[in-house]
Amino acid sequence: xxxxxxxxxxxxxxxxxxxxxxxxxxxxxxxxxxxxxxxxxxxxxxxxxxxxxxxxxxxxxxxxxxxxxxxxxxxxxxxxxxxxxxxxxxxxxxxxxxxxxxxxxxxxxxxxxxxxxxxxxxxxxxxxxxxxxxxxxxxxxxxxxxxxxxxxxxxxxxxxxxxxxxxxxxxxxxxxxxxxxxxxxxxxxxxxxxxxxxxxxxxxxxxxxxxxxxxxxxxxxxxxxxxxxxxxxxxxxxxxxxxxxxxxxxxxxxxxxxxxxxxxxxxxxxxxxxxxxxxxxxxxxxxxxxxxxxxxxxxxxxxxxxxxxxxxxxxxxxxxxxxxxxxxxxxxxxxxxxxxxxxxxxxxxxxxxxxxxxxxxxxxxxxxxxxxxxxxxxxxxxxxxxxxxxxxxxxxxxxxxxxxxxxxxxxxxxxxxxxxxxxxxxxxxxxxxxxxxxxxxxxxxxxxxxxxxxxxxxxxxxxxxxxxxxxxxxxxxxxxxxxx
Numbered sequence: 001x002x003x004x005x006x007x008x009x010x011x012x013x014x015x016x017x018x019x020x021x022x023x024x025x026x027x028x029x030x031x032x033x034x035x036x037x038x039x040x041x042x043x044x045x046x047x048x049x050x051x052x053x054x055x056x057x058x059x060x061x062x063x064x065x066x067x068x069x070x071x072x073x074x075x076x077x078x079x080x081x082x083x084x085x086x087x088x089x090x091x092x093x094x095x096x097x098x099x100x101x102x103x104x105x106x107x108x109x110x111x112x113x114x115x116x117x118x119x120x121x122x123x124x125x126x127x128x129x130x131x132x133x134x135x136x137x138x139x140x141x142x143x144x145x146x147x148x149x150x151x152x153x154x155x156x157x158x159x160x161x162x163x164x165x166x167x168x169x170x171x172x173x174x175x176x177x178x179x180x181x182x183x184x185x186x187x188x189x190x191x192x193x194x195x196x197x198x199x200x201x202x203x204x205x206x207x208x209x210x211x212x213x214x215x216x217x218x219x220x221x222x223x224x225x226x227x228x229x230x231x232x233x234x235x236x237x238x239x240x241x242x243x244x245x246x247x248x249x250x251x252x253x254x255x256x257x258x259x260x261x262x263x264x265x266x267x268x269x270x271x272x273x274x275x276x277x278x279x280x281x282x283x284x285x286x287x288x289x290x291x292x293x294x295x296x297x298x299x300x301x302x303x304x305x306x307x308x309x310x311x312x313x314x315x316x317x318x319x320x321x322x323x324x325x326x327x328x329x330x331x332x333x334x335x336x337x338x339x340x341x342x343x344x345x346x347x348x349x350x351x352x353x354x355x356x357x358x359x360x361x362x363x364x365x366x367x368x369x370x371x372x373x374x375x376x377x378x379x380x381x382x383x384x385x386x387x388x389x390x391x392x393x394x395x396x397x398x399x400x401x402x403x404x405x406x407x408x409x410x411x412x413x414x415x416x417x418x419x420x421x422x423x424x425x426x427x428x429x430x431x432x433x434x435x436x437x438x439x440x441x442x443x444x445x446x447x448x449x450x451x452x453x454x455x456x457x458x459x460x461x462x463x464x465x466x467x468x469x470x471x472x473x474x475x476x477x478x479x480x481x482x483x484x
Contacts (some may be wrong), residue, residue: 003277008270011066080238091117093221100252107161135316141357144316145176163191173324175209182216194220204280231270283365291363333391338465347378353439404449415447429482434471
């Protein structure tokens with residue numbers, strides 16, 4: 001095999017060309033029964049390739065032919081012992097990673113700004129989190145990464161922990177010193193697990209932070225779809241087996257992924273891998289250069305700030321993914337949520353996320369000078385409009401809330417009997433669900449933690465500013481679930 005091959009696509013094409021009459025799932029029978037709107041969305045060939053589990057198309061959970069070949073090529077490219085294709089996104093990959101590495105009651109050290117999918121994995125496997133608080137950058141109003149010394153301190157206080165999980169890089173592109181942390185973790189007999197959802201492109205540019213597997217991670221979950229070219233909902237789980245039980249990984253994979261995987265999704269991972277093998281260095285290099293040029297020009301617009309090299313080496317920022325362009329708008333007198341709305345509906349610009357102070361833009365291999373010029377023009381117009389209105393800078397409670405007290409393990413609290421109480425009157429109760437501003441999807445409270453007055457006030461301020469709440473059954477948070 002060579003990296004120029006796409007084994008999954010080739011097998012699907014061969015099956016379609018064979019012309020077998022379909023008496024199998026899916027029910028649209030290679031597009032013949034598909035609704036008209038589906039035919040508008042997917043090409044005739046794509047519908048024909050939406051096939052089922054025929055022998056020549058291999059088995060995702062016991063691969064021997066085309067899926068095995070595709071995953072082996074991915075592992076070779078990324079430098080892993082094994083790379084598993086995920087059709088339930090990096091959420092699914094993180095669930096599999098935690099389920100494979102941890103057992104009920106195991107301690108795992110986790111940054112507090114971990115994505116809510118980590119909570120889902122903890123509930124599934126029954127592990128108990130020990131949190132590290134990340135550094136807060138007051139100028140940006142966001143959580144950065146964890147400091148090596150904080151990881152070392154937490155490990156020393158929790159020698160019985162089974163693993164350390166890192167968010168690397170963060171949603172904002174901030175990276176810790178993962179190589180030193182990997183050495184520290186392994187020296188203490190622990191596993192290093194990495195939520196690398198926002199780092200599938202790191203392998204392909206020396207200007208970017210080192211990839212987690214190359215830095216010594218035992219497992220890393222990457223969202224191939226987020227920055228690279230595979231379909232939404234597709235990711236890869238990369239594994240180094242020196243400290244990981246291979247059979248446990250395969251068991252978790254078979255338990256937690258669908259037994260009816262979509263072959264278009266699988267083939268898109270195969271195609272994205274080939275594209276990166278053939279042109280990844282050029283494509284990602286171009287994206288990095290575009291992002292750097294955009295960052296410099298944004299900083300020439302009065303009232304806007306875009307952190308770059310000045311952030312690297314500051315507390316909680318060992319390195320930075322340049323393709324994540326975070327524009328701070330607070331000095332315009334508007335919140336990031338307001339900026340997102342104005343950019344979307346006045347200037348037809350859709351950002352990746354907004355928070356109290358910032359809007360975040362992702363520059364990928366699909367972008368060119370044309371797109372970044374449009375964005376720059378819109379940002380300049382936004383800044384000029386706000387300047388004319390003469391608003392004062394936004395001042396808000398931008399730090400993360402004080403780490404809540406954990407009274408019960410997340411799994412125990414999530415599965416406990418609960419009752420609904422008015423949110424405003426829930427102080428001192430044990431939360432039975434999670435509450436998250438999305439994006440970025442970082443839980444503000446976990447099941448099992450004590451609801452504080454500070455938490456209640458923080459949520460109210462976020463709601464008033466326009467933050468979207470996900471997680472609780474009542475997304476307006478008139479009521480919240482608490483353990484009975």
